[in-house]
Amino acid sequence: MVIVATVTRDKxxxxxxxxxxxxxxxxxxxxxxxxxxxxxxxxxxxxxxxRDSGRPxxxxxxxxxxxSVAREAVDGLTDDAxxxxxxxxxxxxxxxxxxxxxxxxxxxxxxxxxxxxxxxxGSVTQSVLLExxxxxxxxxxxx
Numbered sequence: 001m002v003i004v005a006t007v008t009r010d011k012x013x014x015x016x017x018x019x020x021x022x023x024x025x026x027x028x029x030x031x032x033x034x035x036x037x038x039x040x041x042x043x044x045x046x047x048x049x050x051r052d053s054g055r056p057x058x059x060x061x062x063x064x065x066x067x068s069v070a071r072e073a074v075d076g077l078t079d080d081a082x083x084x085x086x087x088x089x090x091x092x093x094x095x096x097x098x099x100x101x102x103x104x105x106x107x108x109x110x111x112x113x114x115x116x117x118x119x120x121x122g123s124v125t126q127s128v129l130l131e132x133x134x135x136x137x138x139x140x141x142x143x
Contacts, residue, residue, distance in 0.1 A: 004101065009041075066086060
């Protein structure tokens with residue numbers, strides 16, 4: 001079993017990785033740090049690649065870009081985490097990866113939002129919390 005800590009490109013995720021690392025040490029499990037490249041980001045990469053080289057990026061190259069975000073998130077915190085990159089809907093990919101790896105815990109970041117913001121805009125964290133079949137640890141971050 002593993003602990004899965006999820007990170008994004010747009011905000012520092014130090015707290016999520018640190019909490020994942022604590023759980024991994026406490027339960028003597030491996031830490032996997034997962035970044036999911038959203039489909040819109042994938043389209044941007046493909047558009048740039050076609051414009052620059054005339055051909056699309058290979059999927060493994062796109063996944064490696066997502067993996068590099070995960071690798072950067074653990075830089076300076078731990079040397080024994082596995083960096084993982086996926087492409088797709090973030091909530092779906094997080095849940096799928098947690099199932100594939102039989103994760104003991106999934107650590108996600110959250111941010112405080114107004115009740116209206118919560119009602120109008122879904123979030124990856126909310127989707128993961130509602131759909132998960134395993135324990136989820138949420139690390140709240142300031143806006």
